[in-house]
Amino acid sequence: xxxxxxxxxxxxxxxxxxxxxxxxxxxxxxxxxxxxxxxxxxxxxxxxxxxxxxxxxxxxxxxxxxxxxxxxxxxxxxxxxxxxxxxxxxxxxxxxxxxxxxxxxxxxxxxxxxxxxxxxxxxxxxxxxxxxxxxxxxxxxxxxxxxxxxxxxxxxxxxxxxxxxxxxxxxxxxxxxxxxxxxxxxxxxxxxxxxxxxxxxxxxxxxxxxxxxxxxxxxxxxxxxxxxxxxxxxxxxxxxxxxxxxxxxxxxxxxxxxxxxx
Amino acid sequence: xxxxxxxxxxxxxxxxxxxxxxxxxxxxxxxxxxxxxxxxxxxxxxxxxxxxxxxxxxxxxxxxxxxxxxxxxxxxxxxxxxxxxxxxxxxxxxxxxxxxxxxxxxxxxxxxxxxxxxxxxxxxxxxxxxxxxxxxxxxxxxxxxxxxxxxxxxxxxxxxxxxxxxxxxxxxxxxxxxxxxxxxxxxxxxxxxxxxxxxxxxxxxxxxxxxxxxxxxxxxxxxxxxxxxxxxxxxxxxxxxxxxxxxxxxxxxxxxxxxxxxxxxxxxxxxxxxxxxxxxxxxxxxxxxxxxxxxxxxxxxxxxxxxxxxxxxxxxxxxxxxxxxxxxxxxxxxxxxxxxxxxxx
Numbered sequence: 257x258x259x260x261x262x263x264x265x266x267x268x269x270x271x272x273x274x275x276x277x278x279x280x281x282x283x284x285x286x287x288x289x290x291x292x293x294x295x296x297x298x299x300x301x302x303x304x305x306x307x308x309x310x311x312x313x314x315x316x317x318x319x320x321x322x323x324x325x326x327x328x329x330x331x332x333x334x335x336x337x338x339x340x341x342x343x344x345x346x347x348x349x350x351x352x353x354x355x356x357x358x359x360x361x362x363x364x365x366x367x368x369x370x371x372x373x374x375x376x377x378x379x380x381x382x383x384x385x386x387x388x389x390x391x392x393x394x395x396x397x398x399x400x401x402x403x404x405x406x407x408x409x410x411x412x413x414x415x416x417x418x419x420x421x422x423x424x425x426x427x428x429x430x431x432x433x434x435x436x437x438x439x440x441x442x443x444x445x446x447x448x449x450x451x452x453x454x455x456x457x458x459x460x461x462x463x464x465x466x467x468x469x470x471x472x473x474x475x476x477x478x479x480x481x482x483x484x485x486x487x488x489x490x491x492x493x494x495x496x497x498x499x500x501x502x503x504x505x506x507x508x509x510x511x512x513x514x515x516x517x518x
Numbered sequence: 519x520x521x522x523x524x525x526x527x528x529x530x531x532x533x534x535x536x537x538x539x540x541x542x543x544x545x546x547x548x549x550x551x552x553x554x555x556x557x558x559x560x561x562x563x564x565x566x567x568x569x570x571x572x573x574x575x576x577x578x579x580x581x582x583x584x585x586x587x588x589x590x591x592x593x594x595x596x597x598x599x600x601x602x603x604x605x606x607x608x609x610x611x612x613x614x615x616x617x618x619x620x621x622x623x624x625x626x627x628x629x630x631x632x633x634x635x636x637x638x639x640x641x642x643x644x645x646x647x648x649x650x651x652x653x654x655x656x657x658x659x660x661x662x663x664x665x666x667x668x669x670x671x672x673x674x675x676x677x678x679x680x681x682x683x684x685x686x687x688x689x690x691x692x693x694x695x696x697x698x699x700x701x702x703x704x705x706x707x708x709x710x711x712x713x714x715x716x717x718x719x720x721x722x723x724x725x726x727x728x729x730x731x732x733x734x735x736x737x738x739x740x741x742x743x744x745x746x747x748x749x750x751x752x753x754x755x756x757x758x759x760x761x762x763x764x765x766x767x768x769x770x771x772x773x774x775x776x777x778x779x780x781x782x783x784x785x786x787x788x789x790x791x792x793x794x795x796x797x798x799x800x801x802x803x804x805x806x807x808x809x810x811x812x813x814x815x816x817x818x819x820x821x822x823x824x825x826x827x828x829x830x831x832x833x834x835x836x837x838x839x840x841x842x843x844x845x846x847x848x849x850x851x852x853x854x855x856x857x858x859x860x861x862x863x
Contacts (some may be wrong), residue, residue: 289600418565421598422587425617438604483611 282496289490297490307495310472311502313387314455317394318448321402325451326444329403330436332367333410347404355460358396360461362389362465363467397458398451405450409443410436445510449503454500519543519701520564520669525573527563527725533787534560534725537573541669541703541718547732548712548719549705550748557705558597561671564703565594569696577668589616593662594671597678599654601661608642611660618665625664632660635697636690652683656690670694672704676711691715702808709749713737721745741863743785751787751861752832757785758774758784764862769829774777775860776802783862790821792859793833794844805854806831810847820845824853 260268290299297303331337332344350358365371366383376383383389413436420432459473467474472495478489525537534556543546549557564575564823566587568724576581582590595635600609615625622794633639636656644853646654655675672691679687692715695702710844712719712733718728721744729741740746746754764786766771773786796805808826815821820839824831833853 261521414600416596416598416600418604419562419587420596421602421613422567423565423592423593423594424614424661425588426614427586427588428618430617435602 285489286493286496289486289493293367293490294493298494302470303472303491303494304493306470306472306475307498309387309390309453309469310456310495311498313390314394314398314452315448315469316391317398317455318402318452320391320395321399322444322448323452325399325402325447326406329406329447330410330432332403333407334415347400349400351400355397355458356464357461359393359461359464362396362461366392383465385466385468387466387469390462390469390471392460393461393465394455397461398455401454402447405447406440406443409440409447410445413439442510445506449506453499453503456495471518519578520703521576522564522610523574523576525561525563527568527570529559532556532559532725533722534563534570537563537727537729539720539727541701542844543701544699545701545703545718546716547701547703548716549703549722549822550707550709550712550719552707552748552763553723555722557707557722558673559725560722561594561673561705564669565592565671566590567594568718572765576663588624591618591665592669592671593665593667593801594673595655595658595662595675597674599646599658599678601649601654601657603646605646605655606642607638607644607646607649610646610657611638611642613661614665620665628664628666629660632664636660650683651679652687654684655679655687655828659690659694663694663700664837669701669703672702676706676708688714697781709737721748734828739861740787743787746785746787746861746863750789752790753793754785754787755787756784757786757862764860764863767827769805769827770859771827772831773860774857775862776857777860778861785863787861787863788831788855788859792853793824793831793853795835795855797843802854804860805852807850807852810845810849810851813845824851 328347332340332347353361366371366376366389368374368377373383377390381388383392410443417435417439418431421435422428426434457473458471459477462471463474463477470478472491476488476491476495479491520539520541522537522539524533525821527534537560549560551557559568563570566582566585570583574581577590601787602613605613608629612625612629614785615628620628623825633642638653638660639657641649641653641657646657649713650656655678675691676684676687688711688817691702691704694700695715704712704716716733718731719733719736721728721736723744729736729745736745737749740751741751743754757773758765764775765771766773766786792803796802806824806825806826808831810822811830812823812824813820814823815837818837820835820837822833822835822845824833843851
């Protein structure tokens, strides 16, 4: 075995508390509920629907990012558009805004007092207390993770390859489909994973826009305030477990196809 | 066939200014200049990848300035070859055929012909990452040539190759040009390559054309000190005229040149290989007594510094001279050059 240098020992020593901070609470929480309690929880219809809702709405936000965030990421990576830095700054905003503020901001626009809210209501779209509203919030908080990941992907493809494709007769659209996309779809999967992961964990903004229908984090909070720590933990364990499995599968999926690429 | 008229391109840190070029059908035309002179940029302007600020670009009599890249039927081979990493060699080669209405059979025929001409039979199923520089280049050439382009643009095709492939690639380019009767525009910074391959060309420096025309005339009659040193001229010195007689500045060394002294002449230059020993050539007019100051060996050639009085000439002689003429440092010799070899600019 390679011997660690004194500097590496020092750094490992300093990092240790951080690792413990991350792992200990999670391990403790995961091991605390009894097996019976876990089984009982997962058989609870409300729990199942909350977890399903959390994951499906988060995936929905991830897929919306794929559709709408990809073109945005491409423009930011490739074109020297005016105010690019400003747009990049705006995209990063959701990372630093307190989460309840996101919810409040969205509600203030979607309410009856605002023309946009009135228009949405007229065409039958309701934000407050609906799945639509939740997706809207999740998209808001997840977008930066998708756009930044996919932008890095586009930046990793040499412009010269796209130029070469154009010189061989392919138009802009063909070039994107035949060159750019095959070289970046892995980043898109990663982007969806990042965005979905961020969305699953969202609580503060969701609870403002939609307490019901209940997502898993809201339910965990509700059980905690109503019944205490013991009753909220099993749901948390299941949420973590299911999300973890989902992401592992997604990651493996993106690696298994064309493993020799790049 | 292709003419550039008064083309200007202003970028934040660089500009192409007043570019006028005429490329004829079947030319092997070379854009020559040092790194950063704008020659690759000019190639992308011709290709249509970089829009220019003002001027016009004609193909035959049609202004193609606004024609999209993919419609021009020009092909470019980049210095790094830009092969698509997710496609294998065969897929790379046929990539553009569908956009050029090349049907299955024709494409197949051309593919087979190119694969055999370029010796790619064994690698068609390989991925580009696993190819040598020379192989990559041949794939990139095949990918371009399968479309029967009007013009083939080559961006520094020889500089990214190992010395081993360099010579081979040079022969290949010559063969392609001769056998396919295709017009080629090649960017290069290596004048010996250009001299071997191209028939016409232009010297570019800092975004401006310094000289253009037949390569051989650029080689023999450089019109400026920059071009002269770029095409391998040495012994470049300021001169002055006294009456009709030519002298090297700050010396009383008189030089006889068969080229007409004209207005604006400030320098003379002599190729080092044009300086010879008196023993070998008795009718040279410019003869000097001197001695060998230094001999540097460059493999088959010797770079010899000759001193006459306080003035030095640089000559390149074959290695065999060491033995045949007993060259050594300090040896007294008589050397000279023909008036034809004295270039004035």
